[in-house]
Amino acid sequence: MWKSREAILALAVLALLAVIASRFPAFILPGNLARVFTDTSPLIILALGQMVVILTKCIDLSVAANLALCGMIAAMLNGMGVPLPLILLIVLALGAALGAVNGLLVWKVNIPSIVVTLGTMTIYRGVIFLLTDGKWINAHQMTDGFKAFPRTSILGLPVMGWIAILTVIAVAVLVNRTPLGRAFYAVGGNPHAAVYTGISVGRTQFVAFVLSGALAGLAGYLWVARYAVAYVDIAGGFELDVVAACVIGGIAIAGGAGSVTGCLLGALFLGIVKNALPVIGISPFWQMAISGTAILIAIAFNARGQGPKGRIILKQAEHRA
């Protein structure tokens, strides 16, 4: 079921593709679209985790640092000869643990999430530096299997893209079809009512952070393996793109409202802008301005949608609303 906001966003994405195609028709060839989608996969995966956190009235600014730390650990484990499946499990668990640190501070110590994750994002980057002394791990230090996995093509789409698709499906099922998913919406929509319903607000927020962390850990491996390099500053500032994707996708910053479809479309919109502008020869500064404008337009849309509607006094108007 598509709500009007998602439909508008889908139209915006299509319009964007049409404009690009008019100047550079090769952009919309299936092969290139698959490449753009794969390139946007880390953003999609992180944005889905971020969406769940934002639904519960929190925000996770530490996702990019979490990604970088988990990516570095993955590269180091690879150097020690740890097999790939085990590395995948470890980055998921480590990411979840880093998310749990955020969640516990929000739940048990009652610190606002923006402050908690602002702190941990710096700490996680610092830990990478302590682990490596600032040294890089380069392509020649990684095994071929480690680097090849995300790029292995299945039915024309690399594994990395497939992982993004599976994440979309899993998160969609989680938020739409499980009691936990319903709790995310209830906690963000009305925390007081959630308490009176027997839902623990803090615990639900904690779970959201763990989920966001685990997805960041997974994305960490994918990122490092695909770009075949790991260092302190990978994905620097990426957390802002992630939040931007959510906002453009109509996830309400005040919590309690938003959909997986919207989130996916928000991430795709940003991904297409990022990939297309260099191709048609527009400077990266324009790219930032376009992302920024898209965020402001999206926020204005949301604000208009959520503004006071006035009291419905006429009986027949209840049905129209």
Next chain:
Amino acid sequence: MQAQSASGTTPVLSLRGISKSFPGVRALNGVQLDLYPGQVTALIGENGAGKSTIVKILTGIYQPDEGTITVGGQDLRFPTAQAASDAGVTAIHQETVLFDELTVAENIFIGHAPRGRFGLIDTRRMEAEAARLLASIGADLSPKARLRDLGIASRHLVAIARALSVDARVVIMDEPTAALSHKEIHELYELVETLKAQGKAILFISHKFDEIFRIADRWTVFRDGQFIEDGTMAEVNEARLVQLMVGRSVDQIYPKRPSQIGKPVLTVAGYSHPTEFEDIGFTLHEGEILGFYGLVGAGRSEVMQALFGITKPSRGACRIAGQVQVIRTTAEAVEAGIVYVPEDRGRQGAVKGMPIFQNVTLPSLHRTSRAGFLRLSEEFALARDYTQRLDLRAASLDQDVGLLSGGNQQKVVIAKWLATRPRVIILDEPTKGIDIGSKAAVHDFMSELAAQGLAVIMVSSEIPEVLGMSDRVIVMREGRIAAEFAGDDMTPENLVRAAVGIEEAA
């Protein structure tokens, strides 16, 4: 009376024919009020009589729909709070409105601080003025102290000094003693005497009769938004005031069916909380509607929230169907079969932005899911079942709860709890702020629940509702059970006496 010497006989402030309506409610209907210089006038009335509305009109927060305000012989309008303040009317509110991070002097002079050169605030002069004002009311406070370091009583003194700093002619005190200790109340009385001696007219709003008889010179009674009568304290007694406050017969029709009262379901003994209530004990039976009456702030909701696991009692035990239960969380309360429909639906009840059916199934999701996945068809079936029983009017169960009227939102919240199949349902002010039609539906349904053997606790501040619906009534006052009435003892006079703390009339 002694006060007559310092006071005039012409009112400094007069209200005539003041009416004020809100959507669905006529809060004030042509009321009048006179305040005399150097005298304390007590405004008396039940919860919802219109006392708070009149205070808001006097301080320029609400505009009356009709009527006149005369101050010192001039007809005035108070379009803003500033206009009321300029006319010399000032209020010390129930919950004092002050700023924690500012100093005492800054709080006193906020909005009208003395200015020095370049229009900057002249801190030295402001602090000197503040010290003078504080001394005049006998308050031993430093103007430089930060407000957050002060206790409640000191904050009141700051609020009073602030009221005096604008050279007030009329001082409104809205339940000023509610949060004060015995000694502090005594100091407040002395302060009121000081203000009287300075010729201020004081409007004193209080539920406590001992206070009113101690310091008031005159009285005015409101009931259901109407002016009833006024006079001087010398010519009235407690019994007469209670009669004027209540003064109506229970003539509305309540659909209370005689129900079969069965075995005890819930037994509470010695429930206590360090700051909210003390030694609460009662037994609730199957098929019974037990009313809890009391003034606002008597601790009724707090007791119910403890029974529902939102707060923890420090002592006391609770048995459900004969078994001792320890309830630490709301989830445990729901499991034990106790549910609570809160008073504040907007904040505590419905999740706006969520569709109706999801609101209804929120506490019952374990029943509508299989292997951890929700089954939408079962959710819809459950929601349809309970919303139909309550006669919910909505376009579809997919509709956002926030778009429903207050009465229909209330039905969604009640349906949500009934869907958990409880043994005890606690309804906190179930009909507050909803229209007459929805009220009747809620009453009807309550009665039906009791007839089906459910035990119902109804917290209500409306006497007709309490008397019309309850099998028994417990009256609470200041965190304790003041009295319990059943049968012919359930009269409006008895309830109000117990609630305000007057012994049997002599």
